[in-house]
Amino acid sequence: MKGRLNKKVPLYTTIFPVTFWLILLVAIPLIYVLVLSFLTRLPNGRVDFVFTMANYKKLINPDYFHIYGISLFVSAVTTAICIVLSYPFAWFIAQGSERKKTLMMLLVIIPFWTNSLIRLYGWKTILGNEGVLNKVLLTLHLINEPIQMLYSLPAVILGMVYTLLPFMILPIYASVEKLDKTLLEAANDLGAKSIQSFLQISLPLTSPGIFAGSIMVFIPTLGYFFVSDLLGGGNTMMVGNLIKNQFYTAQNWPLGAALSIVLIIMTLLLVRIYTLMGGKLDDLGVAK
Amino acid sequence: MESMVEIRKVNKYYDDNHVVKDLDLTVGKGEFLTLLGPSGCGKTTTLRMIAGFENPCSGNIFVESANVDNKEPYERSVNTVFQSYALFPHKNIYDNIGFGLKMKKESKSEIKERVTEMLKMVQLEGFEKRMPNQLSGGQKQRVAIARALINRPKVLLLDEPLGALDLKLRKQMQIELKRLQRKLGITFIYVTHDQEEALTMSDRIAVMEHGVIEQLGTPSEIYEKPVSKFVADFIGESNVIHGTVTEILSDNLKLKTGKEEILAINNGHKPGENVFVSIRPEKIRFSNKPVDSFSLTAIVKEHVYMGSMNKCIVMIPSGRELKINRFSGEELPAVDSKIYLSWAPEDAVVMVTKPNDVNDQAEDIHLGVTT
Amino acid sequence: MKINKKIGNVASIIHASIIFIFLYLPIIVVVAFSFNKSKINIVFTGFTFEWYGKILKNTRLIDALENTVIVAIVSTLLAVIIGTLAAVGMNKYRFKGKKVVDALLYIPVVIPEIIFGIALLALFSTAKLKLGLGSLIVAHTTFCIPFVVFTVRARLVGIDPHIEEAAMDLGAKRIRTFFEVLLPSIMPGVVSGALLSMTISMDDVIISFFTTGPQSTTLPIQIYSMVKSGISPDVNALSTIILIVTIVVVILSQSRMLRNIKKK
Ligand SMILES: Nc1ncnc2c1ncn2[C@@H]1O[C@H](COP(=O)(O)OP(=O)(O)OP(=O)(O)O)[C@@H](O)[C@H]1O
Ligand SMILES: [Mg+2]
Numbered sequence: 001m002k003g004r005l006n007k008k009v010p011l012y013t014t015i016f017p018v019t020f021w022l023i024l025l026v027a028i029p030l031i032y033v034l035v036l037s038f039l040t041r042l043p044n045g046r047v048d049f050v051f052t053m054a055n056y057k058k059l060i061n062p063d064y065f066h067i068y069g070i071s072l073f074v075s076a077v078t079t080a081i082c083i084v085l086s087y088p089f090a091w092f093i094a095q096g097s098e099r100k101k102t103l104m105m106l107l108v109i110i111p112f113w114t115n116s117l118i119r120l121y122g123w124k125t126i127l128g129n130e131g132v133l134n135k136v137l138l139t140l141h142l143i144n145e146p147i148q149m150l151y152s153l154p155a156v157i158l159g160m161v162y163t164l165l166p167f168m169i170l171p172i173y174a175s176v177e178k179l180d181k182t183l184l185e186a187a188n189d190l191g192a193k194s195i196q197s198f199l200q201i202s203l204p205l206t207s208p209g210i211f212a213g214s215i216m217v218f219i220p221t222l223g224y225f226f227v228s229d230l231l232g233g234g235n236t237m238m239v240g241n242l243i244k245n246q247f248y249t250a251q252n253w254p255l256g257a258a259l260s261i262v263l264i265i266m267t268l269l270l271v272r273i274y275t276l277m278g279g280k281l282d283d284l285g286v287a288k
Numbered sequence: 289m290e291s292m293v294e295i296r297k298v299n300k301y302y303d304d305n306h307v308v309k310d311l312d313l314t315v316g317k318g319e320f321l322t323l324l325g326p327s328g329c330g331k332t333t334t335l336r337m338i339a340g341f342e343n344p345c346s347g348n349i350f351v352e353s354a355n356v357d358n359k360e361p362y363e364r365s366v367n368t369v370f371q372s373y374a375l376f377p378h379k380n381i382y383d384n385i386g387f388g389l390k391m392k393k394e395s396k397s398e399i400k401e402r403v404t405e406m407l408k409m410v411q412l413e414g415f416e417k418r419m420p421n422q423l424s425g426g427q428k429q430r431v432a433i434a435r436a437l438i439n440r441p442k443v444l445l446l447d448e449p450l451g452a453l454d455l456k457l458r459k460q461m462q463i464e465l466k467r468l469q470r471k472l473g474i475t476f477i478y479v480t481h482d483q484e485e486a487l488t489m490s491d492r493i494a495v496m497e498h499g500v501i502e503q504l505g506t507p508s509e510i511y512e513k514p515v516s517k518f519v520a521d522f523i524g525e526s527n528v529i530h531g532t533v534t535e536i537l538s539d540n541l542k543l544k545t546g547k548e549e550i551l552a553i554n555n556g557h558k559p560g561e562n563v564f565v566s567i568r569p570e571k572i573r574f575s576n577k578p579v580d581s582f583s584l585t586a587i588v589k590e591h592v593y594m595g596s597m598n599k600c601i602v603m604i605p606s607g608r609e610l611k612i613n614r615f616s617g618e619e620l621p622a623v624d625s626k627i628y629l630s631w632a633p634e635d636a637v638v639m640v641t642k643p644n645d646v647n648d649q650a651e652d653i654h655l656g657v658t659t
Numbered sequence: 660m661k662i663n664k665k666i667g668n669v670a671s672i673i674h675a676s677i678i679f680i681f682l683y684l685p686i687i688v689v690v691a692f693s694f695n696k697s698k699i700n701i702v703f704t705g706f707t708f709e710w711y712g713k714i715l716k717n718t719r720l721i722d723a724l725e726n727t728v729i730v731a732i733v734s735t736l737l738a739v740i741i742g743t744l745a746a747v748g749m750n751k752y753r754f755k756g757k758k759v760v761d762a763l764l765y766i767p768v769v770i771p772e773i774i775f776g777i778a779l780l781a782l783f784s785t786a787k788l789k790l791g792l793g794s795l796i797v798a799h800t801t802f803c804i805p806f807v808v809f810t811v812r813a814r815l816v817g818i819d820p821h822i823e824e825a826a827m828d829l830g831a832k833r834i835r836t837f838f839e840v841l842l843p844s845i846m847p848g849v850v851s852g853a854l855l856s857m858t859i860s861m862d863d864v865i866i867s868f869f870t871t872g873p874q875s876t877t878l879p880i881q882i883y884s885m886v887k888s889g890i891s892p893d894v895n896a897l898s899t900i901i902l903i904v905t906i907v908v909v910i911l912s913q914s915r916m917l918r919n920i921k922k923k
Contacts, residue, residue, distance in 0.1 A: 019763075026767060126688055224865070229887070244773065247869070361824065376843075377818075391830035
């Protein structure tokens with residue numbers, strides 16, 4: 001029947017392009033990475049279509065454990081610092097008038113709309129041995145010789161926090177903003193002290209924002225190789241750098257693929273924990 | 289009566305949910321027909337199939353005797369007033385109302401003329417430049433009607449168009465809509481679950497339940513002669529009593545209902561048959577002396593004052609409660625007094641029991657009264 | 660009690676100020692050094708506009724800027740078309756495999772970008788696709804699509820689902836209905852999806868790093884290669900210009916919103 005066929009046309013025109021695109025450029029590449037992780041690397045760096053578990057066996061290696069450990073540590077610390085910085089800040093903004101709120105959120109977003117590498121370079125200029133901060137401290141005679149700040153784990157963490165802070169502020173702000181303020185009044189009315197009403201009401205109701213923010217900070221931190229590259233020098237190797245090296249310097253794609261699969265599994269586990277705790281996937285996309 | 293819309297054996301399923309069942313309905317030219325029924329009975333679905341937003345799973349729909357099954361909504365000379373109004377939020381009132389003509393590629397001057405005419409008709413002159421979110425509910429409603437009428441449709445479908453309005457505005461819009469319909473002579477198919485609205489506005493009412501038309505008739509037929517317990521319950525207030533036919537007396541019949549015997553009109557029932565009897569509260573008479581061939585006593589339990597109408601609740605020997613309505617100013621029996629009840633047998637409508645009524649019987653005996 | 664509250668207020672203002680300083684400090688440094696006479700980004704020796712003039716002579720930088728803009732515009736356009744259609748379709752229809760499409764939309768958002776980058780690199784090189792502007796555009800379109808879908812879908816939720824039916828009821832065919840009624844109503848979502856795509860694309864380092872070719876260096880990649888050894892001051896100057904352009908665009912796009920808020 002003409003009518004019935006016609007009604008399928010809009011469905012196909014809207015859904016087909018995205019389905020085609022995502023299968024071709026998301027599903028297939030990721031499946032290919034999985035396949036690649038079981039293939040053999042030839043001495044010339046090419047890949048041979050021969051099945052092997054060797055890449056995964058290579059992963060059982062204290063050096064790699066160490067790198068994964070450092071990465072998880074950096075991610076955890078970065079996430080924690082972001083939460084501590086963002087939570088009171090989000091509350092502060094949410095108290096303001098509509099106009100003030102919009103302005104402040106714009107101020108949060110603008111830096112993140114400018115090139116992140118340039119901003120990291122700004123930090124390099126500030127933190128370098130002959131950088132702005134050391135100069136200031138020397139002039140004030142607070143120190144006698146420059147402190148080595150760059151190329152260290154703290155510098156990497158600072159860079160990560162800096163780059164990812166908006167991803168924590170935005171979801172927390174969204175959840176604080178959504179919080180029905182009359183609930184707090186009701187709690188006070190029922191005799192709750194500020195601390196109690198915070199622990200009983202504000203915190204539980206805004207925790208979805210904290211969870212979403214944590215996922216959006218923790219996972220990217222694992223892969224942001226350019227931050228550790230710039231601020232960590234060669235001293236801080238993270239999973240991101242390791243994978244990048246396998247695909248570039250070492251030309252060992254199958255090993256890189258195996259490392260990536262481990263990273264994917266870690267990511268999926270984290271997201272699974274997040275959804276099990278009641279987190280919504282939709283909350284992960286909004287802020288970016 | 290010339291037919292405008294014909295629905296023939298239409299069925300609609302949503303997955304396994306059989307929403308409209310073998311529906312047959314003919315709507316006449318210029319008629320105001322109301323689909324009335326409880327929530328979820330398939331009213332909206334029926335309307336949407338006429339408009340072309342949904343396809344029937346089987347059966348056919350005709351508009352002016354032409355089959356419209358394969359016609360897209362934009363090819364049908366049927367227009368809809370949506371319950372949510374569905375005004376275009378980014379277009380002002382003028383462009384909202386003129387949309388249909390713009391689609392027909394009418395000239396600017398023609399559009400202007402007819403939009404102005406429409407605005408006048410719905411009394412919204414001067415609102416051209418306003419946006420939909422700057423209007424009140426009643427005004428949005430009028431815009432929605434004007435927008436649907438500008439194409440001069442043969443049939444206007446209205447899905448609970450007054451549902452979102454407050455009571456006073458709703459009463460006013462009921463009158464305005466009815467007036468408009470008479471003036472334009474357009475066929476209206478109107479959906480509501482407000483029985484009072486249906487009774488005051490319609491030429492005919494189709495009472496629907498579970499995707500089936502229970503009864504189709506004029507408001508007075510539906511009110512006076514409900515064919516089932518469901519219709520009697522749903523339309524207006526009624527005392528529905530379950531009983532057994534004991535004796536046929538030419539035009540009337542005698543029923544036993546628990547401890548008492550009552551009279552009702554006979555429309556072809558046999559002794560021993562289980563039936564329901566529906567008596568409207570305003571049709572019950574009372575006196576302090578026994579009435580011929582009635583032996584129904586009652587104790588007055590309670591008076592309920594409701595403004596223009598007052599209600600009195602009485603209990604008959606079997607423990608059942610009945611309602612009696614009187615206009616204010618008319619006399620009601622005193623509380624706790626013993627009275628004799630009676631009614632004209634033709635006011636007691638007898639209906640056959642249906643399988644799904646049986647469950648209600650037990651409940652019916654306890655409660656006695658149904659609204 | 661009252662005093663406690665005051666201390667709390669002062670503390671939170673200080674806290675907020677520190678965060679803003681933290682966010683803007685490196686930007687201030689970059690802007691300041693773009694006016695620095697000295698070639699090295701360490702000592703401030705004097706004020707000059709010299710580097711702004713030098714930008715145009717730095718062909719590598721200008722080429723990279725050009726590539727960045729081309730990739731951002733083309734991939735945003737593609738992502739907006741594909742993403743808007745997808746959001747509309749997914750909002751309106753139930754179909755087999757909807758869950759799969761949904762999952763595929765979340766993957767690029769959730770997994771670390773580096774994985775997505777190496778996966779595309781592996782695919783492109785196996786498919787013998789030459790890395791260049793084309794591969795960059797394809798890659799960028801892919802990670803922009805979800806953001807367009809999400810922003811448009813958020814907008815669609817607030818829209819009366821019957822307005823399309825109302826338009827068809829009044830005689831508009833499907834395509835007309837889409838352009839006359841649906842698209843204008845979701846336009847704010849489409850625009851913010853587009854802006855989001857543009858910024859993400861222009862700032863992307865990781866995925867571009869893996870999918871770019873020697874002839875198609877983008878600005879972030881160019882900067883990445885320069886940053887380790889030290890950036891020439893004209894890059895500071897260019898960044899300052901880009902910063903100003905971004906701020907102007909942001910203000911223009913938000914001013915209507917701000918004005919509306921003021922009215923209330
Ligand atoms: N698009 C749909 N998909 C699945 N089921 C539907 C759909 N639309 C309606 N239904 C189901 O069909 C039945 C009839 O719905 P319909 O909207 O026609 O009822 P209605 O009589 O208009 O009710 P109301 O008075 O509440 O508007 C309901 O059970 C409803 O859940
Ligand atoms: Mg309905």
